[in-house]
Every structure is written in C-alpha cells, then in structure tokens.
Amino acid sequence: MSEKEKPKTRHSISELFIRRPITTILVMVGIVLFGLIGYRSLPVSDLPTVDYPTISVNASLPGANPETMAASMATPLERQFSGIAGIDSINSTNSQGSTSVTLQFNLSRNIDAAAQDVQTAISAALPQLPPGMPTPPGLRKVNPADSPILFLSLNSDVLPLPQVDEYAETLIAQRISMVEGVSQVQVYGAMKYAVRAQLDPNALADRGIGVDDVDAAVRNANPNTPLGTLYGQYSNLTLQTNAELRTAPDFAPLIVAYRNGAPIRLDQVANVIDSVENNRVASWFNGRRSVTMAIQRQPGTNTVAVVDSIRALMPQFRKQLPASVNLDVLNDRSISIRNSVNDVQFALLLAMALVVMVIFLFLRNVRATVIPTLALPTSIVGTFAAMYVLHFSLDNLSLMALTLSVGFVVDDAVVMLENIVRRIELGENVMEAALHGSREIGFTIVTMTVSLVAVFIPVLFMGGILGRLFREFAITISVAILVSGVVSLTLTPMLASRLLKASAIRASALHEESGKSTHRGWWAFTEGIYNRVIRAYEWSLQEVLAHSFVVIMISLVLVGVTVYLFTIVPKGFIPSGDSGLILGSTEAAQGISLDDMIRHQTAIAEIIQKDPNVQSFASTVGAGGRNSGGNSGTIFIGLKPLNQRKSADEVVEELRPRLSHEPGLRVFLQNPPSLSIGGMSSRSVYQVTLQASNTSDLYANVGVLEKKMRELPTIQDVSSNLQINTPQINVDVDRERAAAVGVTLTQVETALGDAFGSRQISTIYTPTNEYQVILEVKPEFQQDPTALGRLYIHSSSGKLVPLSAVAKFSRSVGPQLVNHLGELPSTTISFNTRPGISLSQATQQITALAKQALPATITTTFQGSAQV
Numbered sequence: 001m002s003e004k005e006k007p008k009t010r011h012s013i014s015e016l017f018i019r020r021p022i023t024t025i026l027v028m029v030g031i032v033l034f035g036l037i038g039y040r041s042l043p044v045s046d047l048p049t050v051d052y053p054t055i056s057v058n059a060s061l062p063g064a065n066p067e068t069m070a071a072s073m074a075t076p077l078e079r080q081f082s083g084i085a086g087i088d089s090i091n092s093t094n095s096q097g098s099t100s101v102t103l104q105f106n107l108s109r110n111i112d113a114a115a116q117d118v119q120t121a122i123s124a125a126l127p128q129l130p131p132g133m134p135t136p137p138g139l140r141k142v143n144p145a146d147s148p149i150l151f152l153s154l155n156s157d158v159l160p161l162p163q164v165d166e167y168a169e170t171l172i173a174q175r176i177s178m179v180e181g182v183s184q185v186q187v188y189g190a191m192k193y194a195v196r197a198q199l200d201p202n203a204l205a206d207r208g209i210g211v212d213d214v215d216a217a218v219r220n221a222n223p224n225t226p227l228g229t230l231y232g233q234y235s236n237l238t239l240q241t242n243a244e245l246r247t248a249p250d251f252a253p254l255i256v257a258y259r260n261g262a263p264i265r266l267d268q269v270a271n272v273i274d275s276v277e278n279n280r281v282a283s284w285f286n287g288r289r290s291v292t293m294a295i296q297r298q299p300g301t302n303t304v305a306v307v308d309s310i311r312a313l314m315p316q317f318r319k320q321l322p323a324s325v326n327l328d329v330l331n332d333r334s335i336s337i338r339n340s341v342n343d344v345q346f347a348l349l350l351a352m353a354l355v356v357m358v359i360f361l362f363l364r365n366v367r368a369t370v371i372p373t374l375a376l377p378t379s380i381v382g383t384f385a386a387m388y389v390l391h392f393s394l395d396n397l398s399l400m401a402l403t404l405s406v407g408f409v410v411d412d413a414v415v416m417l418e419n420i421v422r423r424i425e426l427g428e429n430v431m432e433a434a435l436h437g438s439r440e441i442g443f444t445i446v447t448m449t450v451s452l453v454a455v456f457i458p459v460l461f462m463g464g465i466l467g468r469l470f471r472e473f474a475i476t477i478s479v480a481i482l483v484s485g486v487v488s489l490t491l492t493p494m495l496a497s498r499l500l501k502a503s504a505i506r507a508s509a510l511h512e513e514s515g516k517s518t519h520r521g522w523w524a525f526t527e528g529i530y531n532r533v534i535r536a537y538e539w540s541l542q543e544v545l546a547h548s549f550v551v552i553m554i555s556l557v558l559v560g561v562t563v564y565l566f567t568i569v570p571k572g573f574i575p576s577g578d579s580g581l582i583l584g585s586t587e588a589a590q591g592i593s594l595d596d597m598i599r600h601q602t603a604i605a606e607i608i609q610k611d612p613n614v615q616s617f618a619s620t621v622g623a624g625g626r627n628s629g630g631n632s633g634t635i636f637i638g639l640k641p642l643n644q645r646k647s648a649d650e651v652v653e654e655l656r657p658r659l660s661h662e663p664g665l666r667v668f669l670q671n672p673p674s675l676s677i678g679g680m681s682s683r684s685v686y687q688v689t690l691q692a693s694n695t696s697d698l699y700a701n702v703g704v705l706e707k708k709m710r711e712l713p714t715i716q717d718v719s720s721n722l723q724i725n726t727p728q729i730n731v732d733v734d735r736e737r738a739a740a741v742g743v744t745l746t747q748v749e750t751a752l753g754d755a756f757g758s759r760q761i762s763t764i765y766t767p768t769n770e771y772q773v774i775l776e777v778k779p780e781f782q783q784d785p786t787a788l789g790r791l792y793i794h795s796s797s798g799k800l801v802p803l804s805a806v807a808k809f810s811r812s813v814g815p816q817l818v819n820h821l822g823e824l825p826s827t828t829i830s831f832n833t834r835p836g837i838s839l840s841q842a843t844q845q846i847t848a849l850a851k852q853a854l855p856a857t858i859t860t861t862f863q864g865s866a867q868v
Contacts, residue, residue, distance in 0.1 A: 014438035017490040018431075024494045028378055028487070035381035038388030043302040045393040046337040046577070046674055048472040050465055051299035052088070053111035055118050056144055057081075057101040059137035061130055063757025065728075069094035070818040076128040077101055077137065078823045080121035086114065091826070093721075094818040097757075099137075102144055107468055111141055111299060134760060141298045142183035144681045147583065147672040148294035149303050150310055151330035151636055153618060155290035158324040161191040162276055167325060168291040170768050172317055176293075179309045181301035188292040188620040188634065189283020193771050195248050195764065196275040198778045199755065201790035203269040205802075209257050210794045211754045212747070214269065215761050215775060217256035221245065222762045222773065246764050248274045251773065270778075277772055280594055280630060281622030284601075285328060287609060292330070292618045292636070302393065307334035330616050331638040336579040339642065344399040351406045352376055359414065361526065368421070371495045372413035378491060379409045379484035386479045397473040405480035408452055412445050412488035420496045434497035442489060449485030453478045465677060574865070577674040578648045582655075584635030584669045585683045586621075587719070590816055591727040592631045592664075597621045600665040601633045607658055608637060613645035631723075631816070635669070653835060656716075668717050670832060677864050682830035684717045686839065686866040688846055689821050689828045692858045699724055702827045705853050709829060712849070714842045717832040723816035729785055730810045731803075738806040742796030748803065751793050756782060785809060821861075828863065839866060 017024040059073050074092040078101065081090055086109035092101040105114050122137050129137070154168045169192060173185040199214060227239035245251050252267040266272055283292045297306050311332075318327055355376065360369040380402055392398055419441040423433035459474035461467070544551050586604065588597055601621045608617050616638035622630060639645055646654075648671040659667040668683035690705070692698040702722045709718045733748055753759050755777045762773035781787035789804030819826050833842050843866055850860045861867070 012435075012439035012442045014442060014489050014493045015435055018434050018438065018494050018497050021494050021498060024490055028491050031382040031385070031483070032378055034385040035383065037385070039381070039384040039394075041388055042384065043393045044304040044338060044341050045302055045395040046340055047395050048393065048397055048469060049300055049302075050107070050468045050675065051143065051146075052107060052465075052677065053105040053109045053114055054141070054143035054146075054299050055103045055105075055111070055115055055139055056142050057103070057118065057122065057137050057139045059099045059101075059129070059133065060097055060135070061099075061133050062097045062759055063753040064097050064130070066094045066096060066815050066818040069097070069099045070820065072130050073099040073137075074101060074818075074820055075823070076125045077122070078820060080125040081118065082823060084114070084117045084121060085109075090820075090822060092820040094820075095816065100144070104143075107465070115139060115141055140184050142296050143299055146296060146299070147333065147579070147581065148186070148296050149333045150295040150307055151332075151581075151618065151638070152293040152295070153285035153290045153328045153330055154293070154325060155285055155288050155328070156322075156325045157288075159322070161189075161289060161291065162193045162274075164325060165191040165276075165291050166193065166769070167321055168293060171320060172327075173293055175313060175317075176295060176310055179306065179313070181297050181306035181309070183296045183298040186294045186296065188294065188618075189281055189289075190276075190278060190291065192277040194275055194277040195251055195771070195773045196271075196273050197251065197266060197761075197773070197775050198271040198273065199776065200269055200271075200778055201755075201781055201787055201792075205790060205792055205800075207257070207259055207264055207269065208792075208800055209259075209264060209269060210792045210800055211751045211775075212794060214256050214266070215750075215754050217254060218251065218266070218761050218773060218775070221254045222251075222764070224763065224765055244765065246766065248272045275774075277774070278622075281620065282594075282598055282601075283618065283620040284605065285330065285618045286616055287605065290618070292620065294636075304334045304337055307332060328616070330618050330636055331579075331581045333579050333581065336577075336642075340396055340577075341394055341399065344396055344403070345394075348380075348399055348403045348406070351403050352380070355406055355410050359410065362530075364526065367499045367501065368417065371417055371492055371499060372410050374495065375413040375484065375487045375492050376406065376410050379480055379487050380406070382483040382487075383476065383480040386483075387476060390475065392472050392476065395472075397470070398476045401473045401477035402480055405477045405484075408477075408481050409484035412448060412484050413492045415448070416441055416445060416488045416492045417496060420493065420500070424500065424502050430500050430502050431497050433500075433502075434493045437496075438489070438493040445485055445488050449481055452481045469675075574673060574675055576649055576671055578642065579672065579674070580639045580642070580648070581672060582635075582637040582639065582648055582652060582669055583672050584637065584667060586633035586635065587666045587668070587683070588631045588664055590631050590723055590725050590813075594622060594630065596664075597631065597633065600662060603662050604635075604659050604665065604667060608635070608655065611651070611655060613639055613651045613654075615640040635667075637669075649835070666719065668719060668830075670717075673865060675865075677867070682721065682828060683719050684830035684832045685864075686832065686842070687828045687830045687863040688850075688866065689826050689861050689863050690854070690858050691821055691824045691826045691861070693824060694857065695825045697855065697857055698825055698827060701854055701858055702829070705850060706829050708849050708853055709831060709846060712842075712845055714834055714837045714845055715831040716834050718829065719831075720827055720829045721817055721819060722827040725813045726816040728812055728814045729788070730812050731788065731807050732810065733807045741801050741806060742799075743793050743801050743806055747793050748807065751791050751803065752788075755787075755791055785811075 017027075057077060059077070061069060061073060064072070070092070074094050077099075078090055078092060081087065081101065081103055084103070086105045087103055088106050089104045090101065092099060103114075103118060105111070118139050122139065126136060152172070154164050154172070156164050165187075169187060169190065173187060176182055176185050197214065197218065199211065204211065204214075222245045224244060227241060229239065230237040252265070252272040254266040255263040256266050256269065257264045283290055285292060295310065297303060314327070321327060356369065356373050359372055360366075363369050383402060383405075387398065416438060420433050420437035423437040424430060428436065456474040456478050459467075459470050462470060586601060588600055598621055601619055605617065605619055608614055614637055618636040619633060621633040639648060639651060645651070652669045652671055656667075656669055659669070670683075670685050673685060690698060690702055699722060702720055706718060706720050709715060731748070731752065733745055735745065738745065738748070754761070754775050758774050758776050760772040761775045764771040764773060776782070777787060781790075788809055789802060791803040792800040793803060795801045819828065831842070833839060843862060847860075854860065
C-alpha cells in the first residue's frame with residue numbers, strides 16, 4: 001500500500017492533553033486558582049438578587065387629616081408617577097399629616113435611573129402640592145415591606161432620652177446612612193429635642209392676644225438670615241447678631257405684644273419647656289426605655305456585605321459614646337444567612353465525600369478512584385470563577401445547584417475512565433488505551449454534557465420573579481456540567497495514562513472472568529455483595545421482559561397518578577425560613593390615649609420576655625410610622641441561637657394564644673419571609689387588596705369580606721387596614737358670619753393648626769443638627785373640646801373674635817388611614833395561613849369567597865407573595 005493510500009489517523013481533543021501532561025496540569029491549576037479567587041470574592045446571600053426596584057416617596061403636612069393628605073398630596077404625586085416607564089404598581093398610605101407613596105418597578109428597570117425619573121415627577125408635581133409643606137417630598141430607594149437587616153438599640157440609665165436620641169440620630173444613624181447599600185435608618189421612639197410653647201387660651205383671651213400674634217412674635221424673634229460683610233481697607237468683617245435662640249429659657253422672655261404700654265412675654269401666656277419633637281411615641285428594649293434603630297438596605301444590595309460594613313463601625317461608635325450609654329444589637333439578619341449558607345456548604349462537601357466513597361467501593365482501586373476524585377473538585381471550584389464573572393453569589397440556590405451537579409460532574413469522568421480501563425483489559429498498554437479510549441468516548445461525553453445542559457435551558461427563559469430567582473440556579477449547574485465535560489476530556493484521560501497500571505487491571509479482570517479471586521477479607525465480602533446484586537438485577541430484568549404488557553400498564557398508571565398528585569399537591573412560593581426574628585404589630589381601639597396604649601404594650605411585653613426562646617425584645621407605640629396611628633404599636637422579637645430554641649414558626653404559634661388574652665388589644669405576629677415581594681407592609685405575611693372608585697361601596701363591603709375570611713379554617717390573623725371610626729370634631733365655619741366680622745377661613749385653619757397641630761413655627765440651628773420650635777395649647781386644653789371656642793382670631797378691623805362666634809363644633813368619626821392602589825381608593829386585608837395549609841389553598845378559598853360576597857364594582861387582587 002502506497003503512502004497516499006494509508007488511512008489517516010483521527011485525532012481527538014483529548015490527545016493533545018494526554019501527550020502534554022505539564023500543559024494539562026497547568027491549565028487545571030489555572031482553573032482551580034481562578035476558581036479559588038472567585039470563591040473568596042463571591043458575596044454571601046440567602047437567595048439570588050431578585051429584589052424589585054422599589055422607591056418610597058414621603059411627604060408631610062402637619063395638622064392635615066388623612067383625607068386631605070390623600071386628595072392634596074397623594075393624588076397629584078400619583079398622577080405624575082403614573083407616566084414613568086416600567087412601573088408595576090403604585091400604592092400610597094395617607095395618615096394624619098403624612099403621605100407615603102411606594103413605587104414598584106419591573107425587574108428590568110435600573111433603580112438609579114428610576115430614581116431620577118421619580119425626582120423629575122416630584123418636581124413636576126410641586127406646583128400642585130399644598131404650599132404649607134415644611135419640606136418638599138423626598139424619595140428613598142427602599143422597599144417598606146422588606147424586613148430590616150439590622151436592629152440597634154441605644155439606652156442609658158443615667159442620661160435623659162433626648163440626649164440619647166441625639167447620639168442615635170447625629171452620631172450613629174447619620175454615619176450608617178452613608179454606608180454603601182444602606183437605604184434608610186428608621187428611628188423608633190425618637191426623642192429628638194425641641195422647644196414647645198404651650199399656650200393658655202384663657203391667658204391669651206384675658207390679654208386680648210391672638211394665637212397668630214404669638215406665632216408671628218416667635219418667628220420674628222428667631223431669624224436665621226445672612227447679614228452681609230463689611231469690606232475694609234485691610235480686612236473684611238462678617239456681620240453677626242445675637243438673634244438666634246436655642247433653649248426654652250431663651251424663648252421664655254420674648255415679648256409677644258404690648259398691652260397698656262406693658263410688655264406681655266411668652267412665658268406669661270404659655271409654658272415654654274425643653275421637650276421633644278414627637279411626644280406621642282415611646283420605645284423599649286428589654287423593658288427599658290430606649291431609642292431603637294431599624295436599618296434597611298437598598299433593593300439589590302447584599303445583606304451580608306452591608307451588615308459587615310456596619311459592624312465594622314461599631315467599635316468606633318462605642319468609643320465615641322459615653323460609658324453610660326449602651327449600644328445593643330437586637331437582631332442581625334446576616335447571622336441566619338451565614339448559618340444557612342454554611343449548612344448548604346456542608347451538604348456540598350458531604351455529597352462530594354459520599355460520591356468519592358461510592359466510587360471507591362465499586363472500583364476498589366485507589367489509583368482509579370483518584371482520577372474522578374480529582375476531576376470532581378476541579379469542576380466545582382472552576383465553576384466559582386464563572387460565578388464571579390457573572391456576578392452571582394454564594395447563596396442557597398447556587399450552592400444547591402453545585403450540590404446537585406456533583407452526580408452529573410462525576411459521571412463524565414467515570415464514563416471516560418471505564419472506557420480506558422476496557423481498552424486496557426483488551427490488551428492495549430495504558431497510553432494506547434488512553435488515546436483510543438478517549439477518542440472513542442469523546443463524542444459521547446460531549447453529547448452527554450450538551451444534553452444535560454439542554455435540560456436547564458427552559459429555566460433561563462422563565463419570566464418574572466421565579467425566572468430571576470432560578471436563573472442563577474440553572475446557569476450555575478450548567479456551568480458546572482460544562483466544566484466537568486472539559487475536565488473529563490482533558491484531565492481524566494491524562495491522569496489515566498499516568499496513574500493506571502495495566503498489569504493490575506488485567507489481573508483483576510482475569511480473576512473476575514474465571515470466577516476465582518485471590519483477594520480475601522473486605523474485598524471478598526464486597527465482591528459477594530456485588531455478585532448478588534447483579535444476579536438480582538438479571539432476575540428482575542428477565543421478569544420485566546417476560547411480562548412487558550403488565551410493566552407498560554403499571555408505568556402508565558404511575559404517570560397518571562403522578563399527574564393527579566401534581567394537580568392536588570399544595571402549592572406555595574418559598575418555604576418559611578428562620579432568620580431569628582419575629583415581627584409583630586398591635587392594634588387597640590381607634591382614638592385610644594397614649595397612656596392606655598403604653599399600658600397594653602407593657603402587658604404583652606412582660607409575656608413575651610418570659611418566653612424561654614426569646615433573647616431580646618423591643619417594642620414601640622404611638623403615631624409616626626407608615627401604616628400606623630396612635631392606636632398601633634410594633635414588636636421586634638430577637639430569638640436565641642437556633643440550637644437553643646424552637647423554630648420561629650413554633651414560637652409564633654406558642655405566643656399567639658398567650659398574647660390574645662390582653663383585653664382591648666389585638667396582637668399580630670409573623671415570621672418574616674426570606675424574600676419580600678411587593679411594596680406593601682401589613683400586619684401579616686399575605687395580603688388581598690380591594691379597589692373601587694366609590695369609597696362608600698368600598699368601605700361598606702370590606703367588613704363583609706373580612707368577617708367571612710375570619711370564618712375560613714385555612715387562615716388566621718385576618719385584619720384590614722380600614723380604620724374609619726376614629727373620633728373627630730368637625731369645625732363648621734359659618735362663612736357669611738365670618739365674612740361679616742372680617743375673619744377668613746384661612747385664619748381659622750391657621751389658628752387651629754397653631755393650637756392643636758403641633759406646628760413648627762421656628763427652627764433652632766446648631767453645628768451638628770437642627771431642632772424645631774413647636775406651638776400648641778397646654779395639654780389640658782388638648783383634651784378639652786370646649787377649648788376650641790376659646791381661641792381668638794384677629795379680624796380685619798384688628799379686633800379679637802372668638803372662634804365660637806363664627807363656627808360650630810360637633811363630634812363625628814372619620815378615617816385614620818386613607819389608602820390608594822393604582823390611583824384608586826383601596827383597602828387591604830392581610831392574613832396568615834394556618835400550620836399545614838399551603839398558600840394556594842388559602843387563595844383559592846378567598847377568591848371564591850370574594851366572588852360570592854362582593855359586588856362587581858369592587859375588584860380584588862392579591863399582593864406580595866400571595867400574587868406569585
């Protein structure tokens with residue numbers, strides 16, 4: 001045969017690496033090295049980053065009722081926001097003097113670009129907003145429904161609370177707010193310093209002084225305006241006056257008017273005291289009055305990284321704080337995340353160890369076992385490099401993907417190794433067997449790898465929150481399989497060509513073929529087991545082939561049963577986690593006094609603190625928070641380490657009946673979910689929202705559905721945010737009579753706001769902060785409706801006119817909160833599922849109930865996790 005007629009030798013991918021072992025080792029070392037670097041750089045998280053871009057806009061107008069806030073503040077803002085691209089939902093909550101609008105965008109929207117659009121919309125809405133706002137609406141990149149990542153408490157047995165609050169807000173909160181990834185530091189029980197001028201209506205009336213006189217006098221006595229500069233021949237001199245006042249004693253001697261030539265000073269008609277900005281709130285930590293700080297992260301940021309940055313500041317804070325001030329950590333969400341990730345990492349290592357053990361048990365050859373054993377960690381570690389490039393994290397899903405991939409990863413190496421061993425048994429030397437065996441099986445390895453990866457391709461095209469959640473899982477396991485395919489085509493045949501001994505393999509094959517073995521002890525014992533398993537398999541295979549029709553029918557029945565079970569199995573979103581934190585809220589009768597609310601909150605605090613599972617406990621009461629009023633409170637329960645207590649769900653179930661015995665108070669507890677979906681916070685984990693264009697229809701039917709939901713056996717903790725029975729006093733101004741005596745409606749509203757709205761009339765500026773000067777009537781008059789008639793207003797002629805001369809007063813009830821969803825009035829009913837009940841079971845029953853109980857004019861939509 002001539003040279004041209006000789007068949008060409010086919011080369012394989014593996015041949016290059018088999019013949020160049022040093023190159024192969026260097027390539028594998030490079031993969032492992034980059035993988036280890038990537039592993040050390042990967043952030044740690046509980047779940048992949050799947051947060052919806054969410055922005056919260058807050059505005060205030062002291063003294064305005066919820067209906068006024070909804071009409072004059074929320075509606076103009078919502079109209080402007082509705083034109084922003086990429087918005088999924090707009091919901092707002094309007095309470096006394098406060099509006100909070102939450103904007104949730106779709107997952108593809110960049111939150112920084114969205115924030116710019118929101119700021120532009122706010123600027124466009126400003127001309128339509130009330131002119132009396134103390135500050136323009138502000139925005140934060142925060143999801144109000146997301147659980148805080150860290151709770152801090154500041155307390156002291158020596159210093160007064162206003163001074164403790166000064167350290168909390170000026171030293172700690174401001175510095176933490178600057179940490180990358182922190183959205184806001186919410187201060188509960190804030191006792192920020194303020195000066196209060198508490199007017200005596202009788203003293204004002206006796207001296208013929210109107211509330212507006214006092215307002216103007218204080219404003220004019222404490223200006224903060226630039227004065228200018230003197231430019232001399234040799235130096236410039238800045239002008240400075242002693243106009244600024246800073247404490248209550250500074251304000252007390254201010255002259256507010258002259259009567260009969262004598263000055264009337266502020267302390268003659270008012271109690272001027274050093275007080276706090278909001279005296280209708282209170283907070284406790286482990287039974288001691290404190291200031292509690294809840295730190296929330298920006299959507300899309302890594303919880304563990306943010307907490308680590310904050311923790312790094314703690315030693316500095318403790319050095320700057322006085323020894324009498326205690327800085328305590330109530331709950332750290334990163335601890336549970338780290339523990340969860342560590343558990344999954346242990347499961348991954350255990351899976352790898354078990355796979356290696358199984359390989360050794362079947363191969364019973366140390367050299368042969370080493371080959372797939374080296375391929376396994378190389379593939380896993382190499383995947384970390386790709387995860388780093390793709391900006392993934394070490395989380396439960398990505399580590400679970402690696403754990404599941406262990407079986408796939410080792411398959412390729414075992415298949416390659418088995419074929420090389422087969423060639424050796426046929427008489428080839430080790431090098432020839434590696435070359436020929438890898439060439440034979442190379443295409444099969446590629447086919448196996450591609451087919452396994454193809455299984456996960458549909459996951460990459462899943463949309464919504466589930467698609468984003470499992471995309472990292474699918475890509476991670478696909479990359480691990482691809483890396484294992486590369487390792488099986490390169491490292492595995494090279495190691496086989498160097499480590500395998502042909503003589504040992506042929507001798508073992510000869511003994512097996514003859515049925516005789518020279519091995520004793522453990523080897524013989526395992527050989528007997530393997531032979532029995534093979535014989536059992538042969539028998540079962542013969543039986544199956546002999547009764548093929550029966551086997552086919554059984555298979556079809558199993559498929560049918562599987563489909564049926566899939567349709568009836570309870571379905572949910574994410575299983576309940578355990579972050580070591582329980583959130584709770586309390587609700588009392590509308591219109592309850594602060595003292596009574598404190599008494600209720602203290603009673604349940606004593607019950608909670610006695611629970612052996614509880615490590616720390618904080619609670620707050622009073623108005624001032626989102627979705628809250630004077631009849632509500634908040635509970636934060638920090639649990640002991642998991643190995644010292646029951647699960648969070650079990651603790652909730654144990655506490656719930658014990659807390660239900662406090663008369664006049666409803667307590668709602670929830671184990672916060674690992675992933676918060678939606679921007680709506682509520683007393684329970686799941687929500688269903690009712691919408692209608694007519695508030696009368698909406699308010700009339702909410703109670704009907706809520707009552708029927710309470711009767712469902714699948715859910716508990718049912719409550720709505722509809723509060724329309726708050727006691728109020730209507731001031732009906734006789735416009736004709738007011739015009740006749742020269743009093744305008746604006747003057748009436750201003751006088752009422754000055755007297756009962758805790759209105760800021762001046763600002764105290766210091767080098768580190770700014771504080772309010774607040775005008776109001778004395779506390780005893782704030783509790784007496786007849787004090788309304790004792791207010792005096794200047795008429796156009798300069799005479800003082802009592803408010804009772806132009807207005808009548810009557811009692812009624814009104815809303816404490818006004819809510820909007822998608823620019824329409826709405827009310828949300830929140831609920832929790834009972835133990836053992838899936839979310840799908842609950843939502844199906846609620847949907848059927850809503851169709852029966854509600855008119856067609858009212859629509860219902862599930863919110864948050866309930867809508868997934």
